[in-house]
Amino acid sequence: MKVHIERSNLWDGIHKVLNIVPTKTTIPILSNFLLEVVKGSLTLSATDLDISISTTVEVDTEEPGSITVPARTFAEVIRELPDYPLLIETGGERITISSQTGQYTLSGLPAEDFPKLPHDVEGTTFELKGNILSRLIEKTAFAVSTDETRPCLTGVLLQISGTKMRLIATDGHRLAKIERILSNPIVSDQKAIIPPKALNHLVRLISGGEELKQ
Known part of the structure; x- marks a missing residue:
């Protein structure tokens, strides 16, 4: 090299x-x-x-x-x-x-x-401005539970249906929920629980209003 x-x-x-x-x-x-x-x-x-x-x-x-x-x-x-x-x-x-x-x-x-990395991941994709995604994360990630005995609460739930994207987080005492309308509809409904560590790293990478492909 x-x-x-x-x-x-x-x-x-x-x-x-x-x-x-x-x-x-x-x-x-x-x-x-x-x-x-x-x-x-x-x-x-x-x-x-x-x-x-x-x-x-x-x-x-x-x-x-x-x-x-x-x-x-x-x-x-x-x-x-x-x-x-x-x-x-x-x-x-x-x-x-x-x-x-x-x-x-x-x-x-x-x-x-070095561990093999998943460079190409198949699945649903959509585009969203980086500053918008950052704001959605900041409005929900604070409510994530730190109780490892309740793993389903230790991340932010991302739901996508049609043109609607929703992020939800709760620690059992407080709940944060925010929605965003996407410019293009998603063909099939999707949902996943994303750990806050991954979201925090994503926020650090987002700059200005650049388009992100998710």
Whole structure:
């Protein structure tokens, strides 16, 4: 793997996925980012086995390839670098980051050891502005129960029927409910309970009014 990338673009990608990396885990590979390079793009992925996230940034590719690297160490290195173009290359299970101010080498693990992520999920899709979805989540997630003995209450219920989307949460004492009309009807009714951890990460990723495909 050998790529040229702007430091600011790489940091933006890292910032989007870093919060998913578990702080404590008995599975060492989960402490790593998965880096995958194909022509013109670098995909960074992270997972805690409950939530997975991937983001892609533009690069100038000399050689494609993949590796996993210690997420927080890699993030600290990139965060502290000045905004100069970077050269990132791998040799065996080591990755080297070079800039105008120095060179850093980290030990990684094989990409093949990283859990397989569900990149393509079949099912119903719809589009919604990011700021609207963020507001819907914030109006309901606060009411989710923290009682693990009642798992059905430890998430937000998402219901979609026709053009109506509804989010509901309760801890048994208070109830939050909000509805939104979708621009296009859904063919078949859908519902799912989404854990607040996943919703909180989603809110962090939402920026302005960009369209999200769910």
